[in-house]
Amino acid sequence: MKNHHLNDILSFHVTSQVRQSKCLQSTIPNSSMSSFSPQDLSKLDDKSKKEIASFLEVENSKQKVQMSIHQFTNTCFKECVPTVDSGDLNAQEEQCLNNCVNRFLDTNIRIVKGLQSLN
Amino acid sequence: MALSSIFGGASPSQQKTVSSASSNGITDQLRNQITQELAVANATELVNKVTENCFKKCLNSPYADGNENCVDQCLAKYMRSWNVVSRAYIARIQQASTSGDI
Numbered sequence: 001m002k003n004h005h006l007n008d009i010l011s012f013h014v015t016s017q018v019r020q021s022k023c024l025q026s027t028i029p030n031s032s033m034s035s036f037s038p039q040d041l042s043k044l045d046d047k048s049k050k051e052i053a054s055f056l057e058v059e060n061s062k063q064k065v066q067m068s069i070h071q072f073t074n075t076c077f078k079e080c081v082p083t084v085d086s087g088d089l090n091a092q093e094e095q096c097l098n099n100c101v102n103r104f105l106d107t108n109i110r111i112v113k114g115l116q117s118l119n
Numbered sequence: 120m121a122l123s124s125i126f127g128g129a130s131p132s133q134q135k136t137v138s139s140a141s142s143n144g145i146t147d148q149l150r151n152q153i154t155q156e157l158a159v160a161n162a163t164e165l166v167n168k169v170t171e172n173c174f175k176k177c178l179n180s181p182y183a184d185g186n187e188n189c190v191d192q193c194l195a196k197y198m199r200s201w202n203v204v205s206r207a208y209i210a211r212i213q214q215a216s217t218s219g220d221i
Contacts, residue, residue, distance in 0.1 A: 040145055048146045055150055059157060065208070066161055073204045074168045077197060084176050087195030094203055101207040 076100035169197045 044052070080096035081089070089097070177189035 041149075044145060048143070051146055052149055055146075056153070059153060063157055063160075065212070067164070069201065069205045069208055070161075070164050070168060072208060073197070073201045074172065076204060077172055077200045081176075081196055081200065084173075084189050084193045084196060087192040087199075089196060089199045089203065093200075097200055097203045098207045101204050102211065105208075105211055 072101050072104060075104065165201075169194055172197060 076097050080093050080100055173190050173193035176193055177186045
């Protein structure tokens with residue numbers, strides 16, 4: 001039961017994952033910066049392939065967290081920062097941002113639990 | 120052949136060592152490229168979100184004038200918000216992982 005929470009928190013936003021995996025896919029064949037071909041990749045030895053795979057796994061989860069932060073900031077900024085009259089956040093706005101993130105995650109976890117209980 | 124040609128080619132006797140060196144070159148290149156593209160993707164996302172939010176907060180229809188001062192302050196506020204949100208989210212992930220929920 002509890003193990004699912006990790007996935008809830010880490011694999012948060014479906015669209016951000018999709019966007020991101022598209023980004024990773026496009027990295028290899030399409031990039032204009034690329035100076036190696038797909039054939040080069042197939043010639044990598046097993047050790048290098050494993051190395052790349054674990055590198056991708058780490059970058060992938062880092063990127064998921066990043067995209068979630070983008071999403072939360074976007075959502076919570078809209079709600080918590082009504083006016084712009086200085087470059088600083090006041091205490092109330094900061095508290096609101098903190099609450100916003102935590103309530104958003106609570107909601108997500110509750111939704112996932114609710115959906116799980118349907119099975 | 121494409122692999123070794125990147126590194127200036129190799130005679131058959133050198134093939135083995137060069138191929139592992141080439142392999143390292145390719146993985147480094149791949150890593151760098153992925154890291155760089157992720158950074159670009161993150162920067163693009165940030166620019167888009169800040170523009171969207173600050174445009175909404177600082178400008179009004181019929182958009183006759185800009186409001187540069189507001190936009191500058193809004194950007195500063197957004198970056199501070201990003202940091203607050205990031206800290207709150209990371210704290211939550213760490214909390215979940217130490218309490219065994221993860």
